[in-house]
Structure formats: C-alpha cells, structure tokens
Amino acid sequence: MGIQDIIQGKKQWRAHMARVKALPPDYQIVYKELQKYIFKVGPVDLVDGNLLSDIIDFFEEGVAADKGVLELLGNDVAAFCDDLMKDSRTYADIYQESIIGKPGTTGK
Template sequence: MGIQDIIEGKKQWRAHMARVKALPPDYQIVYKEIQRYFFKVGPIDLLDGSLLSGIVDFFGEGVAAGKGVLELIGNDVAAFCDDLVKDSRTYADIYQESIRGEPGTAEK
C-alpha cells in the first residue's frame, strides 16, 4: 500500500463520515453503535467492502421516507448487525479458531 492509497483512503473515509454527519442525530447515534460493533467483531473485509456505505444509503432512504431509525432496524442493534454479517467471516471467528488450535489459523 503506497502513500497515494493511504491518502485516497482517508479522502474516502472523510467523505463517508460527512454523509453520516448529514443524517439526523438519532441515525448518527445508531450508526456509531453499528460502526463500533463492526470494528470490534466485524467482517474481515469491512473496510474494503461497501457494508458501511450501504448502511448510510439505507439510513438515507429511511430519512427520506420519514421513518425513525428504530423502525428500520428494530430495537436490537446487535441483532441487526449480526444479520448483516451472518455469512461473512469475522475477526471473532479467526480468534476462536486460533484459541481452539484449528489447523492453518494461528500457526501461519
């Protein structure tokens, strides 16, 4: 990864966060909780994929429809997050494999 890639990544992240800050306060709070959850246990390709930007798009549609954020995702933010990444490999999976000593994980 070169310096240009890092600079471009920062530009993209700042643009993404500007979109988040344009959301109503209740949406911003829930987005930050989702982001925190994903950064803790999230999928391996979280930053390379479009998951977080897709959530901002989804939230933007909810705002346009006049819905509250909990009407969109339900009352359990963690359950919403788990449903989004249920078929993705997560860092938590890798950690569990490494402490169980499954072949081809921690020894690499």
C-alpha cells in the same frame, strides 16, 4: 500501501463521514453505535466491502421515507448488525479456528 493509497483512503473516509453528518441526529447516534459494534466484532472483509456505505444508503432511504431509525432497525441494534454480518468471516472466527486446530487441545 503507498502514500497515495493512504491519502485516497482518508479522502474516502472523510466523504463517508460527511454523509453520516448529513443524517438526522438520531440516525447519527445509531450509526456510530453500529460502527462501534462492527469494528469490535471485526468482519475480515470490512475494508474491502461496502457494509458501512450500505448502512448509510439504507439510512438515507429511511430519512427520505420519513421513518424513525428504530422503525428501520428494530429495538435490538446488535441483532441487526449480527444479521448484516451473518455471512461474513470475522476475526473471532479465525481465532476459534486457530484454537481448534492446535495440536494437543482436542479431547481435553
């Protein structure tokens, strides 16, 4: 990864966060919680994927339809995130596979 890639990535991230800041305050709070949860769970393809941008698109549509953020997501934000990432491979999956695959650990 070169300097230009880093600079471009920062520009993209700043543009992304500018979209978040344009959302109403309740949407911003929920987005930040979603982001924390997603970063913690760690889908492997998060960097290459559009998951966070898709969430902002979804939120912008909700704002345009004059809906509250919890009307869109429901009361369980973590369950909403889990549903979004259900087909994504996570770092936890990789870790579990590495434990299962170690010799001498099966059958104990």
